[in-house]
Amino acid sequence: MTGLKVLIVDDSPFMRKVFSDVIDADAAFKVLATACDGEEAVSLALELKPDIITMDLEMPRMNGLEALQKIMKVKPTPVIMLSAVTDNGTRDTIRALQYGAIDFIRKPDGAVKLDIRQVGEQLLEKLHIAMESMNSGLLRMLPAVEDKAIESPSPELRPPAAKEAPPPKAEQEQTTPSEPDVRRTLPGTGITSAAAAKPAILPKPQKPKRETELRKPTAALPPRPNIGKLGERKPIEASGLRDSRDKDSKPPIREEGVSKESRKETKPGKQPANPITAAAPIVPPPAVEPKVTASFTDLVAIGTSTGGPRALHEVLTGIPSDFPAPILVVQHMPPKFTNSLAQRLDSFCSIHVREAKDGELVETATAYIAPGGRQMSLSKDTGGKYRIKLSDEGPRSGHMPSVDFMFESLIGQRQLKRHAVLMTGMGSDGAKGMLALRQDGAQTTIAEAEQTCVVYGMPRSAVELGAATHQLPLQGIAPALVQEVKFRKS
Incomplete structure (x- = not known):
């Protein structure tokens, strides 16, 4: 058998036949088998070990999200989701991407002008991108973001820690071994990088496992990276500064689908008795x-x-x-999906996260995600305030929204200390814009390190161009930004 082996999962016999014909017509791929629901998909994935899986979201018996979680726990495999362009479909697609799916395509739907031929072409394009990444060694299957369990999953789907929460005291006594701070300098660039040696197993993010569970900080943060000027600071203990996730800084309660304003008063759930003062219940802190x-x-x-x-x-x-500081974000994604992404991230974050609107005032402690299908830039009004500007100027670097387009809008804004970050992604969008920003005097330009990228394409392009002043693993990017923006005085 030649070609990349593909498992097709869809509850529609018609769609299974269509996708099988499209994939088999391409010599680079071979349909290994088809499955009609999530249970059959899990069984075939473990038995046949396909190279890649196409997974429908809505199916009987076991849906695509549940099947994805099981497969990623037992036999991590590249998965491309098939999503309907509905509110539920877009929300579940975002969750699937956080649970380990590498990409998605939109299925034919009455609300969008997509025919079977277009969907087949899109699927082949995604499969070729995945194959290219796999063959080049750029694609990595990382642990899923286990921030919340799927609603009402079967017991075997839940991570072990989610089945029974330990008492608070036990949690406080737990420690997590810190990630070794191994770094090197990229040849000829002077850029500090994570060491080339890749860990066999990356540490699993310590995220809350239940829908109603409080968002707790990790037991131990990764060591602050030694990153030149970014790292010119006193140790935390000596300077009195604390990271936003230190144990004395309690994160707010995060419940998906609940607005920040409505979370200011939270009823405590049933808590284990305090061995010292059993009469005093443990009351969670109010949302900030x-x-x-x-x-x-x-x-x-x-x-x-x-x-x-x-x-x-x-x-x-x-x-x-x-x-x-405000945060501008470009994520390559079609219309409607960026709104679902913003809503889901907002339900977890201490800051506001929203899909950007044309002309809106830019504010601190807020992340603005560029809408799918539009270009986003930063503009300054006559009163000296900064505003979001959306346009329909067409794709840049093959994308709309484009990272290069957003980065280039910051050139000349020298009254601001600009901090640019390029993370996981295929291609080179953003690399040229980051280089232009660095040459224009940007304060910080960070490329995500290779060992934590799902696809080490966009960050690698930035490093090869000499655009990145620093290369950091994913877990080190937020602490570096907090240190640079909140605490650096010069």
Whole structure:
């Protein structure tokens, strides 16, 4: 059998036949088998070991999200989701991307003008991108973001820690071994990088496992990276500064689908008795409303693509509610999906996260995600305030929204300390814009390190161009931004 082996999962016999014909017509791929629901998909994935899986979201018996979680826990495999362009479909697609799916396509739907031929072409394009990444060694299957369990999953789907929460005291006594701070200098660039040696197993993010569970900080943060000027600071103990996720800084309660304003008073759930003062219940702290203002001296701009939703989750949940800078985000994604991404991230983050609107005032402690199908830039009004500008100027670097387009809008804004970040993604969008920003005097330009990227394409392009001043693993990006924006005085 030649070609990349593909498992097709869809409850529609018609769609299974269509996708099988499209894939088999391409000599680079071979349909290994088809499955009609999630249970059959899990069984075939473990038995046949396909190279890649196409997975429908809505199916009987076991849906695509549940099947994805099981497969990623037992036999991590590249998965491309098939999503309907509905509110539920877009929300579940974002969750699937955070649970480990590498990409998605939109299925034919009455609300969008997509025919079977177009969907087949899109699927082949995604399969070729995945194959190219796999053959070049750029694609990595990383641990899923286990921020919340799927609603009412079967017991075997839940991570072990989610089945029975330990008492608070036990949690406080647990420690997590820190990631070794191994770094090197990239030849000929002077850029500090994570060491080339890749860990066999990356540490699993310590995220809450239940829908109603409080968002707790990790037991131990990764060591602060030694990153030249970014790292010119006193140790935390000596300087009195604390990271936003230190144990004395309690994150707010995060419940998906609940607005920040409505979370200011939270009823405590049933808590284990305190062995010392059993009569005093443990009351969770009130939610902290982000401190926003239209006056700021720093601005962060982030660009990402394949693997971006999980990377954005890691970075934005590490930003505190008093972060004194706005964050502009370009994630390569079609219309409607960017709104679902913003809503989901907002439900976890201490800052506001929203899909950007044309002309809106830019404020601190807020992340603005560029809408799918539009270009986003930063503009300054006659009153000296900064505003979002959306346009329909067409694709740049093959993308709309484009990271290069957003980065280039920051050139000349030298009254701001600009911090640019490029994270996981296929291609090179953002690399040229980052180089132009660095040459224009940007304060910080960060490329995500290779060992934490799902696809090491966009960050690698930035490093090869000499655009990145620093290369950091994903877990080090938020602490570096917080240190640079909140605490660096010069």
